[in-house]
Amino acid sequence: MKFENFIWDFDGTLFNTYPATLDAFEITLKDFGVFEYSRDEIYDDTRKTITFALENLIKKYDLNRIFVDKFWENANKVHPKYNVPFENAIICCKKIKDNNLNNFIITHRDKRSTHEILRYYGVFDLFKEIITEENGFENKPNPESFLYVIDKYDLILSKTLCIGDRELDIKAGKNSNIKTCFMNFDNSDNLLEADFVFNSFNEFINKFI
Numbered sequence: 001m002k003f004e005n006f007i008w009d010f011d012g013t014l015f016n017t018y019p020a021t022l023d024a025f026e027i028t029l030k031d032f033g034v035f036e037y038s039r040d041e042i043y044d045d046t047r048k049t050i051t052f053a054l055e056n057l058i059k060k061y062d063l064n065r066i067f068v069d070k071f072w073e074n075a076n077k078v079h080p081k082y083n084v085p086f087e088n089a090i091i092c093c094k095k096i097k098d099n100n101l102n103n104f105i106i107t108h109r110d111k112r113s114t115h116e117i118l119r120y121y122g123v124f125d126l127f128k129e130i131i132t133e134e135n136g137f138e139n140k141p142n143p144e145s146f147l148y149v150i151d152k153y154d155l156i157l158s159k160t161l162c163i164g165d166r167e168l169d170i171k172a173g174k175n176s177n178i179k180t181c182f183m184n185f186d187n188s189d190n191l192l193e194a195d196f197v198f199n200s201f202n203e204f205i206n207k208f209i
Helices: 016-029 040-047 050-061 066-075 091-100 113-120 144-152 167-175 203-209
Strands: 005-008 100-107 129-131 159-164 179-183 194-196
Touching: 005 091, 016 040, 016 050, 016 144, 016 194, 040 100, 050 066, 066 144, 066 179, 091 100, 113 129, 129 144, 144 167, 159 167, 194 203
Parallel strands: 005 100, 005 159, 100 129, 159 179, 179 194
Antiparallel strands: none
């Protein structure tokens, strides 16, 4: 199957931002006097959404709402060098552009940090459009942001692929009537009913690029 348009998730798909995010959670918990917690549990919750993880921690440790603001303050201090691209992710996106195909990003991350990370690694110009929190669309799995990109660039649905690492990414793609790809870096048994599943960018490149 030949795809021409690739709609990427950002966190956990192109860039491994989870370790830095978990560090921000740990720093914030310690700031609030919580020293015993499960990093694995926080990771599992973050794989759903960061908001879900924050709400669970607030309930579990009876924290006040300031915890949320403090977490984002700590998370936003993270230098881009700690949010590294997955192996061959950049090579993959470069190959797509070099073949006159299209890369897009749709993320819930804020515009400043998204652009900062992309520019730090010199890959900002690989993407035709970057949709962030500031665009104001409903969060995935709502397809609003996907439908905007599809309509704006007159994308052919059968030639457009959504790539993500979480259930909400796959559902957003399905809700947009495009094919979906799950990047299964954790070798999870839950394959999320995606059309394609890969454990690495090498596999992805060999299949599509």
